[in-house]
Amino acid sequence: MSSMRTSRLRAATSHSMLALLSLISVFPVYWMIASSFRRPQDLYDQSLLPWPLSVGNYRQVFDSLDVVGLLGNTLVIAVVTAAGQLVICLLAAYAFAAWDFRGRTVLFMAFVATWLIPFQVTMISNYLVLSNLGLLNTLAGVIVPNLCSALAVLMLRQHMQAFPRELLDAARIDGRGSWTTLWTVVVPNLRPALASLSILLFISAWNEYFWPALVLQRANSVVQLGIRGFLTAEGDDWGAVMAASGLACLPVFALYLVMQRQVIDAFVRSGLR
Amino acid sequence: MFQIVFVEVAYSGALRVPGAGGGAVTVPARPVEALRPPLARRAVAALPPYLYLLPGLACLAVWTYKPVIEAVQLSFYHWNLLPTSPRTYVGFENYKRVFTLPQLRGAAKNTLWYILGLIPFAIILPTAIALGIRNLGGRSRTTYRALIFLPMLMAPVATAAVWRWLLDPQGIVNHALGLGSYNWLREERTALLAILAICAWQILGFATLVISAGLTGISADYAEAAEMDGASRWQVTRWVTLPLLRSTLLFMLLMTVLLSAQWTFPLLDILTQGGPADSTTNVYYLLWEYGFRSLDSGLASAAGISFFAVFAVVAALLVKLADRYSFADN
Known part of the structure; x- marks a missing residue:
């Protein structure tokens, strides 16, 4: 009887801990959305529910920022970066998983070590290279230097090593080349892993701040810089700033709503190893 | 081709x-x-x-x-990044400046504060929460997971904007605390704390989920065996579960040490620009300013190499330390 009571007490404690934590996590997001739907004259009224609702802030954002262009540019960067990383790292992981070759360990370490090298050490000379190539202020300048992801190689290699060797051997006996084997045997079997990895890469690229801020100095390029410009220019027009921030989060949040489990799993797995 | x-x-x-x-x-x-x-x-x-x-x-x-x-x-040259101006060889001059500039020393101290300040939110609190919630099952768990993870997905600029609004002199934080119009991000006393709090808010949920996942990976047999031998719940946690969780905890520690300065970067750039009076700047933010504001590429490179070396040594030491302890435990 008493053990049942303690276990119920324990469950209640867990629930209240988690409820508090959830509240802390969600409140700023809620406040962003709530503030963005307030009428401009109600902004400083701190009631928890915004009422009456208004889309005036959004109208102002659409009037002063090229929202569609910003979101479009960001989308292009995020999709192309994620797709490029996926293909390049898939090939590399395949090499590490399917062959024993001279220099394998050293080359693998060369990939892993990039995780340790801070971006700030390489930024100056990469900046100069882009400027020599005339790629500053272009979307390509944001994408190209980020096409290899150590994380993707690590995760894909892990998945491929768990892949049954017999299937590879069978394909080989069929006389299929390694290139055909990769696309007809390995990739179809890795589909769930590739899907969750591509979500992770897409979200990371969408939320990337540092490199786009350096390469694209114009505020009207990607959504992150658009808001930053807006924040400096409009200063205390919080309703509009919150509306713009909400728009910047919208695609990722929408993806999260639909594929919540895959998103969390991908992130958590990237943090486990 | x-x-x-x-x-x-x-x-x-x-x-x-x-x-x-x-x-x-x-x-x-x-x-x-x-x-x-x-x-x-x-x-x-x-x-x-x-x-x-x-x-x-x-x-x-x-x-x-x-x-x-x-x-x-x-890092051995003096050059202002302009293709037309000459590079002059200056030997170890830049490194000497790295280790003597008071501004850099302040930034290093702040970086250390960020690391120490984030450890409770990346490791200690998440471990406590993960242990507390491990027996929760089913739907409620999924909902909590989804909510806790939300901050990690938010675009950094949006995070910064929202928190600047929350911490605004007329914002809800001051309103709730009854502080009048205190400006958290403009006062030297609280600016660093505010940045730290925002960063903690971002990583707490992620860290909790990573450690929860680490806990699920541990077989329940060990704990059961210990309980059979009459170990209390706390003893099981302290002597069985936590040691088995070591590699996950070490990974989070490494991330915190190596990445604190990166996690705080966008917040610094958008919210305080390192101020007021350099009270929030960290090593990487200062490096960025040297490189792209003062155009002192030699100093920025020397600082980058130095910090990289220091971080690498610390990381190697941590890994080594963990290895030794794991031997002691087995």
């Missing part, structure tokens, strides 16, 4: 089979192949993995390793 390379890959990939499978059964079908000198054939057979690695390695070489070497070179 890629197309051609890959056709060759497929071809040589198939070639490798006879060598590996033993017996040159398929090779005689092509007499030309058989006449090739064995060395060349072996070289072709060894080629495929390197060809698959080529695009990735090329990216690493061009965008990571070459720049690191160039940063080392730059």
